[in-house]
Amino acid sequence: MLDAMASARNPLAAGSRLGRLTRRGRAAAAAPEQELAGRASAEAARQQAEPEPEFPAPGEPRAAAFFDLDNTVMQGAALFHFGRGLYKRKFFSKRELARFAWQQAYFRLAGVEHRGHMHEVRDSALSIVRGHRVSELMAMGEEIYDEYLAKRIWPGTRALAQAHLDAGQRVWLVTAAPVEMATIIARRLGLTGALGTVAESVDGVYTGRLVGEVLHGPAKAVAVRALAEAEGLDLSLCAAYSDSANDIPMLSLVGYPYAINPDSALRAHAKKHGWRLRDYRTGRRAARIGVPAAAGAGALVGGAAAALALHRRRR
Numbered sequence: 001m002l003d004a005m006a007s008a009r010n011p012l013a014a015g016s017r018l019g020r021l022t023r024r025g026r027a028a029a030a031a032p033e034q035e036l037a038g039r040a041s042a043e044a045a046r047q048q049a050e051p052e053p054e055f056p057a058p059g060e061p062r063a064a065a066f067f068d069l070d071n072t073v074m075q076g077a078a079l080f081h082f083g084r085g086l087y088k089r090k091f092f093s094k095r096e097l098a099r100f101a102w103q104q105a106y107f108r109l110a111g112v113e114h115r116g117h118m119h120e121v122r123d124s125a126l127s128i129v130r131g132h133r134v135s136e137l138m139a140m141g142e143e144i145y146d147e148y149l150a151k152r153i154w155p156g157t158r159a160l161a162q163a164h165l166d167a168g169q170r171v172w173l174v175t176a177a178p179v180e181m182a183t184i185i186a187r188r189l190g191l192t193g194a195l196g197t198v199a200e201s202v203d204g205v206y207t208g209r210l211v212g213e214v215l216h217g218p219a220k221a222v223a224v225r226a227l228a229e230a231e232g233l234d235l236s237l238c239a240a241y242s243d244s245a246n247d248i249p250m251l252s253l254v255g256y257p258y259a260i261n262p263d264s265a266l267r268a269h270a271k272k273h274g275w276r277l278r279d280y281r282t283g284r285r286a287a288r289i290g291v292p293a294a295a296g297a298g299a300l301v302g303g304a305a306a307a308l309a310l311h312r313r314r315r
Helices: 002-009 011-048 078-088 094-110 115-129 134-152 155-166 179-188 218-231 245-251 264-273 283-287 297-308
Strands: 064-067 170-178 193-197 199-202 205-210 239-242 256-260 276-278
Touching: 064 155, 064 218, 078 134, 078 170, 078 179, 115 205, 134 179, 155 170, 155 239, 155 256, 155 276, 170 179, 170 218, 179 193, 193 218, 218 245, 239 245, 245 256, 245 264, 256 264, 264 276
Parallel strands: 064 170, 064 239, 170 193, 239 256, 256 276
Antiparallel strands: 199 205
16 A cells, blocks of 8 residues: 555656566566576586495405506506606617507507517517616606606596595506506505516516516406405405406406496497496597507607516516
């Protein structure tokens, strides 16, 4: 009543009130669309959020986790960046670099793991480090980690490893890279340790011979099983993480296999068997998986880096 009287006395006030009511009506009419937009955004955020990792309850002493290194824990190949660092420090000559890099580039572009060719690559790599001291390589490795590798660790995979550690479980890297290099990375990340390719040394000097073969494919599964037996682990309670179909033997050993940034073959295998998937790459990067590594100077340095497939075996 008072409002009506006031409006009659003041037409401008009445118009202002009408404007407010009109604006309120428009806001109310738009509310369903706003609600839909809000709910859609919330659902998208929920789907993007990483679910909690699935592994045994904290405190289980027989549980552990095994992580591949390249493209799983870190972006790219660790050997590539160690090779860059070693070449920068004049660890090997341009002639040695070119010889080994040609073999490695051929293998990468051909995409075929011919046993004879792999032996040639291995022998060429080992010839580069023959006569060098283990301590020399380790000291360089510490510097190279800070220079090239630390910034390439995938935060998502690092968080998964930390979740295992927080649950009181042990965590190992498992990689074809030299065990010295793998050990440096594991220590810097606060992990339990590393399994890597073992090369022979006598009195702290590399002999140019491997102990066995490169830790690749089925050899990783052998190493994980041997470590589990030695440490009293139950592999059905353990988790393993890798980006590559080459590691299916290792992933198949454990009760909790994860495909991390998987190649196309591993992605298909994981979906078929109901394995868990995580992808920390951008869409553009993921689309390029399966394309051979680029040739040129970068490929040459990366190829020469495999010369680091090393570990000492003391007499």
